[in-house]
Amino acid sequence: MLRVLGKASSINVRKVLWACAEMDIPFEREDWGVGFRSTHTAAFMALNPNAMVPVIQDGDFVLWESNSIIRYLANRYHGAGIYPPEAQARARVDQWMDWQATDLNKSWSYAFMSLVRHSPEHQDRHALATGCSEWSRHMAILDRQLDATGAYVCGESFSLADIPVGLSVNRWFETPLAHPDYPAVQDYYERLSLRPGYRLYGRNGTP
Structure with missing residues (x-):
């Protein structure tokens, strides 16, 4: 059975759990990360030298990086319905997944650390205002895309990018x-x- 290492409150772990729900992949999850088992142990770092969750073990195969993991799961477990094999359609899915992992992630970093994590190092008012503005700007990009498709981020059907x-x-x-x-x-x-998977691991999850 697929083994998922990482605490369920992690947004990146929840990508994997939701993907498993969408594709009916059975899994066992273990709590690793802040508040649970340390990812800085030698045993964990042998699996992921970055000491970050999630990590999966699929038999003898080990993989880290959440977007890479969910792409692998779609390829391994017959996820063609949400990760199309045709080159251009797949490239569109990859484009929005990579946008989320880079541009969108970076835009929310300061505001999230300030307003949710209450990090003492992220309480500068000017930097917070700038962070909120950047986050809003990127969400406006998403709003325009969704308005154009009328449904999901890559078109009328749910895809891996929506996770x-x-x-x-x-x-x-x-x-x-x-x-x-x-x-x-x-x-x-x-x-x-x-979607049941989103209710379990998305909307009801910890931000």
């Missing part, structure tokens, strides 16, 4: 900051909430 992006939307709404009116993002949030 990282959908979790980012949960983080956006759960962070206590002023939220501009993005109706397409709000509709998307409600649409994703019809």
